[in-house]
Amino acid sequence: MLRNEALEEYGKAQKLGQKDYREKMLHGQSPFLPVLDDILQNVQVENQLPLGLVEIPIKLVVGTKTAGRTAAFASNFMPLLDLNSEFGSKWVALCMAHVDEGIRDPIRCFEYMGRFYVQEGNKRVSVLKYFEAGSVTGNVTRVVPKYNDTPEVRLYYEFMHYYPLIQTYLLTFTKPGSYGRLQKAMGKGPEEKWTAEDRAAILSLYNWVEKAYTALGGDKLRATVGDVLLLLLRLYSMEELTKASPNELQQKIDALWDDVLALQNDDPVTVSEKPAEPAQTKLLERLLPIHPAPPTHLKVAFIHERTPETSSWTSQHEFGRTQLDSVFEGKVETFAYFNAVPGRNADLLIEAAISHGADIVFTTSPKLVGASLRSAVKHPTVRILNCSMEMPYASIRTYYTRVYEAKFITGAIAGAMAGTDRIGYVADYPSFGVPANINAFALGARMVNPRARIELRWTCLPDQEDPLAVFTRKGITVVSGRDAPVPGRPQQEFGTFLIRPGGVLQDLATPFWHWGQFYENVVHSVLDGGWVRDKSGTDGRAVNYWWGMNSGVMDVLLSRELPSDVAHLARILRTGVTAGMIDPFACRITDQNGTVRNSGRHGLDVEQIVHMDYLCDAVDGTIPEYDDLTEQARPMYRMQGIHRDQLPAEKEATL
Numbered sequence: 001m002l003r004n005e006a007l008e009e010y011g012k013a014q015k016l017g018q019k020d021y022r023e024k025m026l027h028g029q030s031p032f033l034p035v036l037d038d039i040l041q042n043v044q045v046e047n048q049l050p051l052g053l054v055e056i057p058i059k060l061v062v063g064t065k066t067a068g069r070t071a072a073f074a075s076n077f078m079p080l081l082d083l084n085s086e087f088g089s090k091w092v093a094l095c096m097a098h099v100d101e102g103i104r105d106p107i108r109c110f111e112y113m114g115r116f117y118v119q120e121g122n123k124r125v126s127v128l129k130y131f132e133a134g135s136v137t138g139n140v141t142r143v144v145p146k147y148n149d150t151p152e153v154r155l156y157y158e159f160m161h162y163y164p165l166i167q168t169y170l171l172t173f174t175k176p177g178s179y180g181r182l183q184k185a186m187g188k189g190p191e192e193k194w195t196a197e198d199r200a201a202i203l204s205l206y207n208w209v210e211k212a213y214t215a216l217g218g219d220k221l222r223a224t225v226g227d228v229l230l231l232l233l234r235l236y237s238m239e240e241l242t243k244a245s246p247n248e249l250q251q252k253i254d255a256l257w258d259d260v261l262a263l264q265n266d267d268p269v270t271v272s273e274k275p276a277e278p279a280q281t282k283l284l285e286r287l288l289p290i291h292p293a294p295p296t297h298l299k300v301a302f303i304h305e306r307t308p309e310t311s312s313w314t315s316q317h318e319f320g321r322t323q324l325d326s327v328f329e330g331k332v333e334t335f336a337y338f339n340a341v342p343g344r345n346a347d348l349l350i351e352a353a354i355s356h357g358a359d360i361v362f363t364t365s366p367k368l369v370g371a372s373l374r375s376a377v378k379h380p381t382v383r384i385l386n387c388s389m390e391m392p393y394a395s396i397r398t399y400y401t402r403v404y405e406a407k408f409i410t411g412a413i414a415g416a417m418a419g420t421d422r423i424g425y426v427a428d429y430p431s432f433g434v435p436a437n438i439n440a441f442a443l444g445a446r447m448v449n450p451r452a453r454i455e456l457r458w459t460c461l462p463d464q465e466d467p468l469a470v471f472t473r474k475g476i477t478v479v480s481g482r483d484a485p486v487p488g489r490p491q492q493e494f495g496t497f498l499i500r501p502g503g504v505l506q507d508l509a510t511p512f513w514h515w516g517q518f519y520e521n522v523v524h525s526v527l528d529g530g531w532v533r534d535k536s537g538t539d540g541r542a543v544n545y546w547w548g549m550n551s552g553v554m555d556v557l558l559s560r561e562l563p564s565d566v567a568h569l570a571r572i573l574r575t576g577v578t579a580g581m582i583d584p585f586a587c588r589i590t591d592q593n594g595t596v597r598n599s600g601r602h603g604l605d606v607e608q609i610v611h612m613d614y615l616c617d618a619v620d621g622t623i624p625e626y627d628d629l630t631e632q633a634r635p636m637y638r639m640q641g642i643h644r645d646q647l648p649a650e651k652e653a654t655l
Helices: 003-026 036-042 067-072 086-100 122-130 151-166 178-185 196-215 225-235 238-243 246-255 257-262 283-287 312-327 346-355 366-378 403-417 434-448 467-473 515-527 564-579 606-610 634-640
Strands: 045-057 061-064 107-112 115-120 135-145 269-272 298-303 332-337 360-363 383-387 397-401 422-427 453-458 478-480 496-499 505-513 542-547 554-558 588-590 596-599
Touching (some): 003 086, 003 122, 045 107, 086 122, 115 122, 151 178, 178 225, 196 238, 196 246, 225 246, 225 257, 298 346, 312 332, 312 515, 332 346, 346 366, 366 383, 403 422, 403 434, 403 478, 403 496, 422 434, 422 467, 467 478, 467 496, 515 542, 554 564
Parallel strands (some): 061 115, 107 135, 360 383, 422 478
Antiparallel strands (some): 045 135, 478 496
16 A cells, blocks of 8 residues: 555544544533543452453444543544644554454453454544454453442343353343343353354354444344344244345345334333224225225234143134134134144144234244244234233233233122131242232232131142142142133132032132133134234334223123122122222231232232232232243243243243
């Protein structure tokens, strides 16, 4: 490179620096390089670790170690000093050396929180940044902050744990646990090192994802390229992604854009607590329609994990499907697929339903959420809903019911019918909403009998004695059993029931799901134009329908054998809960440790109820954790367990 050419390059670099300087000043920001010494003034440092020579992504070199060279560079590392200065001459000489032979001498720098600050070699970095080099070799010292529970420091400590395995700084994330999930997505054990081939493959994919993400406006979002890459790897195999063309990768990210936006939110789920009112069409929209006219005919598909013969859960949803056939005769056509197994045929069955013309697809098990999501991003015009709770995926909608409202009423019935102060309760899984169900039942029982105590037994624990045998031996005569009949078990052994002498079971009351009412409401919303699926208008939050008794989706069925005064009490409570006049949790609530969880001056909000992970002081028993469960119960916990976010990556659910 000729010196005259290098002088021209300096002039161009200087203009870039001046432009950055002006923009920073205009926005009230510092126009100079960040100084690590200044940053560390208010930081407790644990120690400093020499890392030796590291290949540093040039984009991660963001500042200087000391304030000595601050005024020489704009915040983008471009030069600000006059060309005729000693600084300018040295920059030009480095520019010529880089073009002719490449800059080979490593810089000396400090790494803090995944970013690099130059102690020696600022001009080398400036030249390399100007020529858009990918990396620079540096002799690095890591500055380790003292551990605290802030998300930033937690993430950094997680990175430090995995860095010896992955050996790259380029992959950064915004969510704790992401490095472990990446390790799992790469098919690696928790402590297994990457090979050079692994690293080359993932970094190559990273570069293509970065280009696609940036082209879609990702550089303006908080979610990192690493976040998006990990999202893709949860839905597609490494092989699928590496075979995809740049255009195909961009299409995949675009199709997932709602979910990319959801990565930005600390609370990515918005809860709909009751059916929306029918959409009101304004006069102008009737004259000049802005949105496409709503459909006049719909095909609705149901994808079930099991069959009605082997699962009462499937049977209930199938009964709901038949309601659509009768309510919307001539307007709606329904069909169902059974025995959908995640990782085997679930994706194929959903695709078959869509190929058959399905406009709406209901998948009735949380285990089918991955297949639902993959189909949703392929077919954005198809409305796909999964029966589950707290799923942070904006491309689909999820739905469940506020069972705790019904449990509160059956708890009051149990308190009135129990001959002693002890009442049995059988729970299946420690899933979202289940502790709320148990507590609501206990509070209902306590309302009738302040001395009532609830004996809790779980069906998901290994080597457990039959709960009914335990209750019978302890003289407990009123039990809240499973919420639906189980094949191979006595038909009376669900809901709330009375154990009569001789072991005869008498039904008292049971929560009941009117799934047909839910499906009817959803179909109505589509037919009247109330369903909004406009990607440009979303805030990136997933929609979870969590409807209760006020929607008609949840109810309590009372036995005809229930004493008239108890039935009268139950009807009063049902009317009050349905009308919103009675809130099961609008009372003083103390947990098993004596901590007051609610003073009683108000109820609990949605988040507090859904994420409830404690038991009130009227309950005898504990909430099991993942490792306590049977192997058969663990897949459900991975999807819906109340502490699923605390599972190590290797135990997390695979979509």
